[in-house]
Amino acid sequence: MGLYDAAKDAANILKEAGKINEYQKILDLIDDLFNKREEIEKLKAENNQLKEEAKIKEEYIFKNNCYWHKESNDGPFCSRCFDKEKHLIRIIPRRPGSNNAKCPECKSLVNYTGINESVVFRPI
Numbered sequence: 001m002g003l004y005d006a007a008k009d010a011a012n013i014l015k016e017a018g019k020i021n022e023y024q025k026i027l028d029l030i031d032d033l034f035n036k037r038e039e040i041e042k043l044k045a046e047n048n049q050l051k052e053e054a055k056i057k058e059e060y061i062f063k064n065n066c067y068w069h070k071e072s073n074d075g076p077f078c079s080r081c082f083d084k085e086k087h088l089i090r091i092i093p094r095r096p097g098s099n100n101a102k103c104p105e106c107k108s109l110v111n112y113t114g115i116n117e118s119v120v121f122r123p124i
């Protein structure tokens, strides 16, 4: 028998015995238990999210305006999307060989190589 069933049974016994004040206290207790249970579920979800974020922060480093996986060097991932919304979004180079890449989600454009775009010299 669960806690709620036990409380419900106790409430029914009190109701049948005409102990309305005690009956109401048990109903309030049941209501409080439901609220606490909801709160615990919400805190568990928040805790899992924070653990996941902490794990990502441990596994990735910020370098050249982006996040990269520490071991595999997988990346680059958008720093804005991760810092603001905790999503790892892969950014895409504008064209082959480009030092700039764009996030398909937030449209941020960053230099992900740390190398400046080559200067185009015009013949005189």
Ligand SMILES: [Zn+2]
Binding pocket: 078, 079, 080, 081, 082, 089, 103, 104, 105, 106, 107, 108
């Ligand atoms: Zn982004």
